Amino acid sequence: MNKKIIIKAALILLWMVSPPVVDWASDCPKSSDTKQPVKEKVNTVDTVLKQLDKKARELTSYEAQIEYGFVQPLLESETLRKGILYYAKLGNKSKLRLNFQTLKQEDEEEEKYIEQYIVLDGAGLTRPGHQFKGTWLVHIDYEIEGVKYYQLAEAKEPNKPVDVFDLASRNFPMVGFTKIEDMKKQFEVTLVEQKKSEPEDFIQVHLKVKPNSVYKDDYIYIDFWIDEKLGLPAKVVAVTTEEDIYRIKFIKPKVNKKIDGKVFEFKIPESFNEPEIIPLKKKGEQK
Numbered sequence: 001m002n003k004k005i006i007i008k009a010a011l012i013l014l015w016m017v018s019p020p021v022v023d024w025a026s027d028c029p030k031s032s033d034t035k036q037p038v039k040e041k042v043n044t045v046d047t048v049l050k051q052l053d054k055k056a057r058e059l060t061s062y063e064a065q066i067e068y069g070f071v072q073p074l075l076e077s078e079t080l081r082k083g084i085l086y087y088a089k090l091g092n093k094s095k096l097r098l099n100f101q102t103l104k105q106e107d108e109e110e111e112k113y114i115e116q117y118i119v120l121d122g123a124g125l126t127r128p129g130h131q132f133k134g135t136w137l138v139h140i141d142y143e144i145e146g147v148k149y150y151q152l153a154e155a156k157e158p159n160k161p162v163d164v165f166d167l168a169s170r171n172f173p174m175v176g177f178t179k180i181e182d183m184k185k186q187f188e189v190t191l192v193e194q195k196k197s198e199p200e201d202f203i204q205v206h207l208k209v210k211p212n213s214v215y216k217d218d219y220i221y222i223d224f225w226i227d228e229k230l231g232l233p234a235k236v237v238a239v240t241t242e243e244d245i246y247r248i249k250f251i252k253p254k255v256n257k258k259i260d261g262k263v264f265e266f267k268i269p270e271s272f273n274e275p276e277i278i279p280l281k282k283k284g285e286q287k
Helices: 003-015 045-057 164-168 180-186
Strands: 061-072 077-090 093-105 111-121 135-141 146-153 187-192 202-209 219-227 232-240 245-255 276-278
Touching: 045 180, 045 187, 045 232, 180 187
Parallel strands: 146 276
Antiparallel strands: 061 077, 061 245, 077 093, 093 111, 111 135, 135 146, 187 202, 202 219, 219 232, 232 245
16 A cells, blocks of 8 residues: 555544444445435534534543554455554643554455554654654554654744644644634535434534645545544544545544553664655745
């Protein structure tokens, strides 16, 4: 799978928090045209989003096993990765770590495949001859014994820290954990009436990408289901402009439970290749 796609998928995982209690058989609506807006009952778009925003703002830590599926219908290709996701606010800073542990392709047997993504302040990084400033994404691939450092943001003033959720939202659909106003700017937001065969305690939110959205080149639409009891998303399905599909679910989540800061520490094996360091593009620079 393209590494650019993998990195985007890793950050998409940030905005999904809740137990995996939804049947995957109905994960991906075939077309947004088949959806019918929810009739005026108890919930409206504004009330649902306000409740979601409140829960997201209360989040201080998160840990869960994850199952992440990626489907390419045109290539008849499908992969399933399993791992663990960690997020925590430590003081005035936040950190994220995603450890993929296994990979299953099509009908093949599941195999060990270690790939890690760590998002943290550059002050926690050290490399001979290089000074890290700002926020960075570290990608460690044990299969090819390679490491890449991607700068995501420049350093901010101490009293103006950047949360990884807000940071990721600038380039990826972190809509579940960012300001509601930002979500409405990027998407047409509607509620979808659930079929009788689906659980009644879930609210489906449909996000259609607007023509001028920053996501217009990446996604057609995104659907996520909110667990009414938890007030947080339970499932996400994102359809790309290339008709590829992301399917993500979380298992045994631990919300706002203490996480040891050592979880975000890492050490690169000496046998690995020399890391590639990719700084943030300056304004005016060509991509």
